[in-house]
Amino acid sequence: MGWRPAVRGPRPAASDGGRRGPSARVLGPSALAEARHVCALDPVASVLAAARLDVADRAGLAAAGGQLWGYPDSGSLRAVCWAGANLVPVVPGSVPRDDADDAVAAFAGLAREQGRRSSSIVGEQRAVLRMWEILSRVWPPPREVRTEQPSLVIDRDPDVEPDPAVxxxxxxxxxxxxxxxxxxxxxxxxxxxxxxxxxxxxxxxxxxxxxxxxxxxxxxxxxxxxxxxxxxxxxxxxxxxxxxxxxxxxxxxxxxxxxxxxxxxxxxxxxxxxxxxxxxxxxxxxxxxxxxxxxxxxxxxxxxxxxxx
Incomplete structure (x- = not known):
């Protein structure tokens, strides 16, 4: 199922069982620079979301095919989430664990309110699994949950001779x-x-x-x-x-x-x-x-x- 625009504006998110919890907000174009700064704190972990922000920066959020959510619901951003074909939470490792959990709960609240519109939730392990822990109470069962996917990186010449035919x-x-x-x-x-x-x-x-x-x-x-x-x-x-x-x-x-x-x-x-x-x-x-x-x-x-x- 692909992403579709929200029909109504967001209300403050409830993180669990209807109790008022930490809240996130839907961001507009003016927040793109600050959101990109959040992603830059861990460019490897955030690249999926940051690439969509690049599109939004060039052509607008509508052209990027989704919404950008920010936490907290006011003041400086500490975490962001791209909500498009994929739901991609970005919670930098510098955020204290309790605040990180609040950010994920806030994003889950928005996702729950709007209904499932993405084909996957993907990103840093702890944020994704915590988000799914919350959403699994109200969303239909997934086809599969892949709980451990090593994120690998190289920033130098490869150790193997490259195939010249590629x-x-x-x-x-x-x-x-x-x-x-x-x-x-x-x-x-x-x-x-x-x-x-x-x-x-x-x-x-x-x-x-x-x-x-x-x-x-x-x-x-x-x-x-x-x-x-x-x-x-x-x-x-x-x-x-x-x-x-x-x-x-x-x-x-x-x-x-x-x-x-x-x-x-x-x-x-x-x-x-x-x-x-x-x-x-x-x-x-x-x-x-x-x-x-x-x-x-x-x-x-x-x-x-x-x-x-």
Whole structure:
């Protein structure tokens, strides 16, 4: 379910059982600079939200596809939350734990009041799981809760020699890249992003290619047909951080050493042309992926969690 604009203005949030609790507020354009400052306190953990704020800064909040929430409900911001296709709380680690819990409760109050409009809650582990603890009392059950996703980062040259065949994809290759993206998404999330049309997903893939944030290795098989054997995208870029998403190796070629050199190429190209810091988050149970990323030189900077609806 995609995000849709609120029908009514927010009321102060109740954090539990109808009791008046800590409150958050819906922010307007004038608060974007202050919200970006909050995100800058931890640019790796906040990159998903910060990338939407960049869009809002350039083209307006409506173009960014969501709402920006701030805590507390008056005065200087201490935490923010992006409420769009994803619900992304940003509570900097410098915020004391009691205040951080109040911020998450306030954001959960707004989310509960407006109803579920996002396809996921994603971000720093403690904030996401606390938010879901509150919302689970009133929202329908999720499809999956991924409680531990190491957040990995690299800000130097990779330890593995980059695969020279990995490069930015081109719009002429969209008919090859899109099916690989659909296969990755379906495998990772559990449903096809193009079921029932999927024009928004196709447009997203096209946009990433146009922005040179889609990386592929395309090989020719025995029948002379071209196919994507490795791919990855930069799903969010902001404040000197590029977050890699959608890493995928053709299933029949897994275990043959494509992932680490492919990711090394993505790191090298990204640091050269896009941002000096490259990050990603991965499910803790995905041991092969974790091993490949660590061979490249990624180190853990934190832990994410995701609630999928």
């Amino acid at each position: 490069r930015p994809s081109t719009l002429a290759e969209l008919d090859l890249v899109l099916p690989a993206c659909v296969r990755m998404f379906t495998e990772e999330v559990g449903y096809s992003p193009v079921a029932g049309g999927g024009s928004a997903y196709a447009a997203r893939v096209r946009s990433l290619i146009a922005d040179r944030r889609s990386f592929v290795r395309i090989d020719t098989d025995a029948a002379g047909e071209s196919r994507v054997v490795f791919k990855a995208e930069l799903g969010a870029v902001s404040q000197g951080v590029a977050q890699v998403q959608g890493v995928w190796v053709e299933p029949g070629l897994r275990g043959q050493g494509l992932a680490a050199p492919g990711m090394a190429a993505v790191v090298a190209l990204t640091r050269r042309h896009v941002a000096p810091v490259v990050s990603l988050y991965v499910n803790s149970f995905n041991s092969p992926a974790l091993a490949a990323y660590r061979r490249v030189g990624f180190e853990q900077a934190g832990t994410f969690a995701t609630v999928l609806f």
